[in-house]
Amino acid sequence: MNKKQILLIDDDHELAELLVDYLAQQGFIVQCCFDGQSGLELAYKSKFDLILLDVMMPKLNGFEVLKALGSEYKTPILMLTAKGDNNDKVRGLELGADDYLAKPFHHQELLAxxxxxxxxxxxxxxQNQQALHGENSTLTVNNIELNHATRIVTCHTNPIMLTGTEYQILTILMEHHGQIIAKDTLSKQVLSRKLAPFDRSIDVHVSNIRRKFDPYCAIEKIKTVRGAGYLFLTGESS
Incomplete structure (x- = not known):
């Protein structure tokens, strides 16, 4: 079994040394960059299974790296943010990060x-493999289509670029269209954790999906049900 490749972009040399040793013990191979510019260049040059991205760094900060990578970059990104800085967390998710973890963190929480x-x-x-064999290859509801074989999402035939996390959230909502899905359910199924108080991760990801739909959708697709969760509206199914 091939070991998973992780890129750590963080200017904290001591932390990087500790994480390289710890994650190696867990079966990962970690490459390190200590500024945003070199991290961005390596992210483009080599293929990784995951990127750990710090916010405050020289040359390019984490947000600038996210912007430069753009919405078409497929490797999942876990942002490392300052403890208690909710603005950094939200901004990172809005720019395409899949999840965040506040420093200082316990090594076991990072591993989780x-x-x-x-x-x-x-x-x-x-899902891609099943789709390639003709099993549930597409899901179409209310003029939104998911193609699991290509992981392409279209809105009224217009392609929409989603992160992996956004794609999974949309899949769950569409599979249960017409039903209210609780935020905690989405958090457990997509982020593999219970929804903590004041955790806006799911809200931001759903907001990102809506924003990407907006140029092509004249009517609402995902409705917020206050105090309950989210509802993907059935509309006209095809």
Whole structure:
């Protein structure tokens, strides 16, 4: 079994040394960059299974790296943010990060987040394989189509670029269209953790999906049900 490749972009040399040793013991191979510019260049040059991205760094900060990578970059990204800085967390998610973890963190919590993200990627891979064999290859509801074979999402035939996390959230909502899905359910199924108080991760991911739909959808697709969760509206199914 091939070891998973992780890119760590963080200017904290001491932390990087500790994480390289710890994650190696857990079966990962970690490459390090200590500024945003070199991290961005390596992210483009080599293929990784996951990127751990710090916010405050020289040359390019984490947000600038996210912007430069753009929405078409497929490797999942876990942001490392300052403890209690909710603005950094929200901004990172809005720019395409899959999840965040506040510093200082326990090494076991980091490992749990890594495994959760990789499980999501594995689920998408399984969906792709099933679709290639003609099993549930497409899902179409209210003029939104998911193609699991290509992981392409279209809105009124217009392609929409989603992150892996956004794709999984949309899949769950569409599979249960017409039903209210609780935020905690989405958090457990997609992020592999219970929804903590004041955790806006799911809200931000759903907001990102809506924003990407907006140029092509004249009517609402995902409705917020206050105090309950989210509802994908059935509309006209095809």
């Amino acid at each position: 987040r890594i495994h959760a993200i990789l499980r999501r990627i594995n689920i998408v891979t399984q």
